[in-house]
Amino acid sequence: DAGITQSPRYKITETGRQVTLMCHQTWSHSYMFWYRQDLGHGLRLIYYSAAADITDKGEVPDGYVVSRSKTENFPLTLESATRSQTSVYFCASMGTVNYEQYFGPGTRLTVT
């Protein structure tokens, strides 16, 4: 199906574990983004990518790693999860015609 998907939708992990959140889009959008959303902070940009193999830090990149080997995929890795990374994570993609960003369904991550 066309659109943007995220997996897993829910994840519980322990402090110190590595966890990877997946994002896949079928629109061939150049840009992809990772946000986290927490009460009191709204949506905060973690990392973004303008194209395959081009990534850049956002507002809150510490503790996260991204890669983009293919245009359609943009995984986000927490190398050593901490409780402060408990959040809802949204992936988004954007074309370059009208700059409209479309969000995936989100991943709710709990770090115990």
Added chain:
Amino acid sequence: QKEVEQNSGPLSVPEGAIASLNCTYSDRGSQSFFWYRQYSGKSPELIMSIYSNGDKEDGRFTAQLNKASQYVSLLIRDSQPSDSATYLCAVKETSGSRLTFGEGTQLTVNP
């Protein structure tokens, strides 16, 4: 620090009324503005985009932009209980691809 400020909520309106949501932004060079609707537990959904001064209508929704005043608003006419959600204003940075989001305004439409 580029900022986007939205009118503090929560906002409560009766069914059938007009709901008015407001947003101001600090980046004077911004050219692209967006309104998202987010239901509780769901992801943000794009409902309006506006790029030029004036009004843009889509069904019951009207976005209004005034670049001189650095102000963008969203009007929802004939509000329905299904419009109850948090509305996020987003502004694209002048050069680049990033959006800055406001904190959101929670709207409740009472039957």
